[in-house]
Amino acid sequence: MSDVRVRFAPSPTGYLHIGGARTALFNWLWARKVGGKFILRIEDTDLARNTAESVQAIFDSMRWLGLDWDEGPLVGGPDGPYFQTERLAIYREHAERLIRAGHAYRCYCTKEDLAAARAAHEASGTRQAFRYPGTCRKRTDQPDAPFVVRFRAPTSGSTGWVDLVKGRIDVPNDAQQDFILLRSDGVPLYNFGAVVDDVTMRINLVARGDDHVVNTPPQILIYQALGDAVPSFAHLPMILAPNGEKLSKRHASVSVLEYADAGYLPDAVLNYLARLGWSHGDQEIFSRAELIAHFDWARCGHTPGKYDAKKFLYVEAEHLRAHDDVTLARLALPFLAKRGLEVAADDPRLPAAIATVKTRAQTLADVADMVDFFFRDVPELDAKAKEKFLVPASAPRLGALAQVVSGTAPFDRTTLEAKVGAWLAAESLQIKDVAQAARVALTGRTQSPGLYELMEVLGEARTVARLEQGRARSLGDA
RNA sequence: GGCCCCAUCGUCUAGUGGUUAGGACAUCGGCCUCUCACGCCGAGAACAGCAGUUCAAAUCUGCUUGGGGUCACCA
Numbered sequence: 001m002s003d004v005r006v007r008f009a010p011s012p013t014g015y016l017h018i019g020g021a022r023t024a025l026f027n028w029l030w031a032r033k034v035g036g037k038f039i040l041r042i043e044d045t046d047l048a049r050n051t052a053e054s055v056q057a058i059f060d061s062m063r064w065l066g067l068d069w070d071e072g073p074l075v076g077g078p079d080g081p082y083f084q085t086e087r088l089a090i091y092r093e094h095a096e097r098l099i100r101a102g103h104a105y106r107c108y109c110t111k112e113d114l115a116a117a118r119a120a121h122e123a124s125g126t127r128q129a130f131r132y133p134g135t136c137r138k139r140t141d142q143p144d145a146p147f148v149v150r151f152r153a154p155t156s157g158s159t160g161w162v163d164l165v166k167g168r169i170d171v172p173n174d175a176q177q178d179f180i181l182l183r184s185d186g187v188p189l190y191n192f193g194a195v196v197d198d199v200t201m202r203i204n205l206v207a208r209g210d211d212h213v214v215n216t217p218p219q220i221l222i223y224q225a226l227g228d229a230v231p232s233f234a235h236l237p238m239i240l241a242p243n244g245e246k247l248s249k250r251h252a253s254v255s256v257l258e259y260a261d262a263g264y265l266p267d268a269v270l271n272y273l274a275r276l277g278w279s280h281g282d283q284e285i286f287s288r289a290e291l292i293a294h295f296d297w298a299r300c301g302h303t304p305g306k307y308d309a310k311k312f313l314y315v316e317a318e319h320l321r322a323h324d325d326v327t328l329a330r331l332a333l334p335f336l337a338k339r340g341l342e343v344a345a346d347d348p349r350l351p352a353a354i355a356t357v358k359t360r361a362q363t364l365a366d367v368a369d370m371v372d373f374f375f376r377d378v379p380e381l382d383a384k385a386k387e388k389f390l391v392p393a394s395a396p397r398l399g400a401l402a403q404v405v406s407g408t409a410p411f412d413r414t415t416l417e418a419k420v421g422a423w424l425a426a427e428s429l430q431i432k433d434v435a436q437a438a439r440v441a442l443t444g445r446t447q448s449p450g451l452y453e454l455m456e457v458l459g460e461a462r463t464v465a466r467l468e469q470g471r472a473r474s475l476g477d478a
Numbered sequence: 479g480g481c482c483c484c485a486u487c488g489u490c491u492a493g494u495g496g497u498u499a500g501g502a503c504a505u506c507g508g509c510c511u512c513u514c515a516c517g518c519c520g521a522g523a524a525c526a527g528c529a530g531u532u533c534a535a536a537u538c539u540g541c542u543u544g545g546g547g548u549c550a551c552c553a
Contacts (some may be wrong), residue, residue, distance in 0.1 A: 409485030
């Protein structure tokens with residue numbers, strides 16, 4: 001056990017994407033490694049973009065990935081509520097405290113005032129960024145008008161911290177402005193809401209994406225004004241699209257749930273995400289337990305990583321093959337069902353069929369596609385395959401093969417291979433001469449597992465029937 | 479543009495002053511082979527540039543260049 005408290009605080013404005021998932025993962029790994037607590041908090045203060053479906057997508061994604069949270073929505077905890085919109089009174093109270101202490105003030109400037117100031121600033125042709133001019137900074141009256149609460153930011157000195165992954169970072173305070181803490185409707189802006197929540201939820205390590213390093217100085221200023229301990233920070237490099245742009249839907253599947261639908265294994269997703277920006281020597285494939293055992297902030301890279309679909313698929317395939325056939329059968333069931341194949345959960349042919357395609361499939365969706373023909377009464381016949389291999393010349397050989405194979409006992413791959421081998425020798429034929437026609441007859445396709453394992457899993461009755469049917473089709477029947 | 483961060487094969491990375499700069503994915507050959515995969519063997523492929531420190535620099539320093547982030551009553 002340790003007193004480490006980390007959190008993942010997504011905004012429900014879309015689906016949980018892989019960048020967010022990686023942030024969640026690293027926090028979770030650290031909590032699990034050191035025996036700390038992993039807290040989930042929903043930052044839903046953007047009333048306009050926030051949706052209930054997104055909240056659900058976050059829960060579903062986290063659960064699918066197996067990133068369980070110790071405190072947060074659904075599970076509760078001592079520092080709730082865990083939705084920011086349910087914590088408005090807490091923010092207001094903290095804002096009042098800052099005003100009383102002189103660290104913040106009410107600002108009555110309207111959006112129009114600000115827009116005009118901004119326009120004037122830009123018209124002046126300066127290269128400096130626009131900053132709030134401080135109109136209400138020294139104001140003493142309290143008009144009966146809407147106001148926002150602004151932070152009284154220092155104008156000299158600098159604010160810095162030792163980032164757990166990036167090292168020492170210092171930012172001059174004159175880069176700050178009197179940023180807004182509370183909007184006129186009482187809803188906090190990101191920096192204030194996050195800090196108040198992190199303080200009240202006793203978060204002592206904040207790990208998030210690199211895009212938040214600019215938020216860190218103002219947040220530290222708030223911690224100090226509040227008189228609370230500043231937590232440790234860890235900023236993780238971003239995940240970029242292959243072309244170096246910010247990763248978006250245009251470049252790849254970015255939603256975690258899309259990977260679930262595509263038949264990826266959650267552990268594979270975690271493995272790929274972890275290795276993008278973190279390393280442990282030369283090791284590429286990690287189980288969940290290994291990730292937890294080896295994860296360390298110091299081993300995180302400093303360079304933004306580009307998303308690589310091929311490597312992702314490779315990692316996925318490695319994880320798929322690491323599972324035993326029975327487990328894979330259970331996992332593949334929903335994908336079989338999606339293809340209209342009703343296979344009983346305990347059908348012994350399923351693990352056997354899966355064993356034959358394990359080295360050929362990468363995802364569970366592949367598995368379902370590849371074992372499809374085992375479970376259909378009549379395999380779907382590929383038109384090109386039929387045209388090329390189920391030709392009249394194949395008919396006698398398919399017929400003969402059906403007879404040769406018929407009655408083989410035990411009906412297993414080694415016995416079948418021996419028996420067929422003897423027949424081929426007697427006929428002065430080579431397996432090449434019959435293999436493709438037989439494959440098409442048995443599976444409907446030109447690519448499949450080996451013939452004998454196919455026959456074994458199919459069983460004698462189906463094997464013979466399909467070979468006979470192939471013979472008939474070769475002659476142009478049916 | 480201001481501020482901040484970053485820089486090793488195409489990509490993810492190992493490397494913390496002395497290495498033939500290693501691994502993985504991808505790519506290209508070859509082997510295996512009833513197809514497709516798997517597997518195995520092999521090849522090409524990188525320290526952004528320029529100064530400096532040092533006996534010695536991918537490793538330390540500076541500059542340049544390039545890339546990224548961010549500049550809201552979004553998060």
